[in-house]
Amino acid sequence: MNERTRELVAIGASVSAHCQPCLAFHLGKARELGIGEEEIREAIEVGYLVEEGASTAMEKYVGLVFSQANSQGGACCSEGNSKCCG
Numbered sequence: 001m002n003e004r005t006r007e008l009v010a011i012g013a014s015v016s017a018h019c020q021p022c023l024a025f026h027l028g029k030a031r032e033l034g035i036g037e038e039e040i041r042e043a044i045e046v047g048y049l050v051e052e053g054a055s056t057a058m059e060k061y062v063g064l065v066f067s068q069a070n071s072q073g074g075a076c077c078s079e080g081n082s083k084c085c086g
Contacts, residue, residue: 004033008043015047016054 001009007030014022030040 004030004035007033007035008039011040011043012047012050015044016051018051 007026010026011023011030014020014026027040030043
């Protein structure tokens with residue numbers, strides 16, 4: 001992977017990870033490499049899309065786990081159930 005691509009990936013990853021110092025660093029590197037604003041904006045948009053997908057998947061998972069916990073009568077981890085918590 002070339003350095004331009006690496007920085008664009010890092011920008012998207014920084015956005016999806018909510019890492020402000022990472023984003024500032026990688027934006028600076030991208031600009032040093034002469035990457036245009038449009039490409040940077042596209043990388044940022046991809047980061048938002050990844051974040052949105054992960055958030056949606058987590059919402060569904062929370063609903064599943066929550067309904068399972070309710071049907072089991074409580075939080076399994078506090079009861080020492082190793083199946084639940086690893």
